[in-house]
Amino acid sequence: MNIVGENCEYEGGLFLVYFHAAYVSRPERRTLMSLLVSPLIAAVHFPPISEVKCWLAERPANGRELIDLCQAVPDYAPARELTDHLALQLGDPLMSKYSPDEGLPEVRAAICDYYVRKFSAQLSPDNLCLTIGASQAFWLAMVTLCRAGDEVIVQAPYYFDHPMALDILGIRGIYAPFIEANAGVPDPATIEALITKKTRAILIVSPSNPTGAITPPDTIRELFELARRHNIALILDETYLEFIPGGVRPHDLFSDPAWGEHFIQIASFGKTYALTGYRAGMLVASGDLIHHVLKAQDTMAVCQPRITQQAVKFGVENLDVWVAANRDMMTRRHDLFRAEFMLPGNCFQLSASGAFFAWVRHPFSGCSGRQVARRLVDEAALLCLPGEVFGPGLEGYLRLAFGNIREEAIPEAVQRFRELDLHPL
Numbered sequence: 402m403n404i405v406g407e408n409c410e411y412e413g414g415l416f417l418v419y420f421h422a423a424y425v426s427r428p429e430r431r432t433l434m435s436l437l438v439s440p441l442i443a444a445v446h447f448p449p450i451s452e453v454k455c456w457l458a459e460r461p462a463n464g465r466e467l468i469d470l471c472q473a474v475p476d477y478a479p480a481r482e483l484t485d486h487l488a489l490q491l492g493d494p495l496m497s498k499y500s501p502d503e504g505l506p507e508v509r510a511a512i513c514d515y516y517v518r519k520f521s522a523q524l525s526p527d528n529l530c531l532t533i534g535a536s537q538a539f540w541l542a543m544v545t546l547c548r549a550g551d552e553v554i555v556q557a558p559y560y561f562d563h564p565m566a567l568d569i570l571g572i573r574g575i576y577a578p579f580i581e582a583n584a585g586v587p588d589p590a591t592i593e594a595l596i597t598k599k600t601r602a603i604l605i606v607s608p609s610n611p612t613g614a615i616t617p618p619d620t621i622r623e624l625f626e627l628a629r630r631h632n633i634a635l636i637l638d639e640t641y642l643e644f645i646p647g648g649v650r651p652h653d654l655f656s657d658p659a660w661g662e663h664f665i666q667i668a669s670f671g672k673t674y675a676l677t678g679y680r681a682g683m684l685v686a687s688g689d690l691i692h693h694v695l696k697a698q699d700t701m702a703v704c705q706p707r708i709t710q711q712a713v714k715f716g717v718e719n720l721d722v723w724v725a726a727n728r729d730m731m732t733r734r735h736d737l738f739r740a741e742f743m744l745p746g747n748c749f750q751l752s753a754s755g756a757f758f759a760w761v762r763h764p765f766s767g768c769s770g771r772q773v774a775r776r777l778v779d780e781a782a783l784l785c786l787p788g789e790v791f792g793p794g795l796e797g798y799l800r801l802a803f804g805n806i807r808e809e810a811i812p813e814a815v816q817r818f819r820e821l822d823l824h825p826l
């Protein structure tokens with residue numbers, strides 16, 4: 402392959418790949434490769450978290466310790482009783498073997514009990530497919546529902562991995578705009594106006610990454626009815642579900658006897674049990690859809706690792722109290738972060754926040770989020786993500802994952818925003 406500037410020549414032919422102006426991949430990798438790659442993947446930007454972490458190597462040594470507000474990873478360890486339990490499991494010779502593609506029946510049955518507590522839902526284990534993180538659950542949903550050329554409506558600001566997956570698969574992401582006045586909550590009428598004959602699904606993340614906004618149950622119900630009317634799927638990515646303050650029920654969709662005809666849930670236990678590296682995700686859908694999902698699962702991953710399945714089983718059977726304590730701690734972090742950030746004299750404006758995240762408008766008009774984020778690394782030792790990686794036209798914003806830092810570090814982090822020298826970039 403020969404990549405020159407913004408264009409990409411493919412198989413000597415005329416595939417022109419336009420890199421989004423805001424996306425910068427790793428230029429040193431652009432010119433050396435002779436293998437052909439799909440123009441679809443060639444056009445996708447480099448993973449944003451990897452990109453901003455590369456900036457750290459070039460950061461001036463100004464003696465300040467870095468405050469990392471970049472990636473949404475719980476800063477605390479998994480529950481001790483969980484890791485002790487897993488240590489005992491490792492000796493079981495079965496632990497190193499495959500499981501059924503969808504996961505062990507006893508693990509899925511334990512998750513169904515948890516869904517009774519969390520959602521008053523009467524799910525069957527056949528509704529569940531355990532996956533390699535919520536990330537793989539999203540791929541499974543997409544390859545099962547869509548062909549290349551189909552459309553999926555995605556609420557912006559979006560979780561950047563979603564459009565990356567869509568672009569790689571040749572599925573068209575249609576982006577519902579961020580409405581600042583709604584603080585990141587989707588507007589069903591705006592979404593309905595985007596539906597075409599090619600639309601296969603509406604994708605909502607609640608609580609949202611990157612805004613933290615929680616879509617209220619009534620709005621979720623409205624979106625579900627919308628999906629039903631148009632015979633498309635409502636896909637809810639509920640990765641941060643256990644961080645909704647007070648542990649309140651996020652929606653009542655599972656109480657609809659026909660929920661599975663138009664609703665697909667993407668779940669993750671990674672943030673809930675501080676097990677992001679275990680890759681503990683799940684797809685919840687009708688038994689009929691899961692039947693087809695398993696064809697993709699078999700070729701993609703075969704199954705979630707057994708040790709991860711045991712971790713999830715232990716979690717749903719034993720850790721409700723532990724999860725609630727961490728949720729309360731995250732709520733305190735959020736309250737403190739908001740209170741500090743909104744004190745007078747801060748030129749950065751809080752646009753939306755909740756769960757792990759704050760979505761902030763920066764004060765440098767005409768500058769990209771990338772330029773501002775880079776400056777924050779160099780001048781304030783703060784690492785965060787630029788708004789434009791979460792959707793077109795969002796260069797004026799930054800995402801701060803305050804869920805990453807302990808309560809006592811929050812005032813210092815906010816102070817660094819206040820102190821940033823506002824000379825023009």
Ligand SMILES: Cc1ncc(COP(=O)(O)O)c(C=O)c1O
Binds near residue numbers: 535537610
């Ligand atoms: C909204 C959202 N969905 C999915 C994921 C991926 O989760 P997992 O680690 O379970 O693959 C993340 C991770 O940050 C996320 O923020």
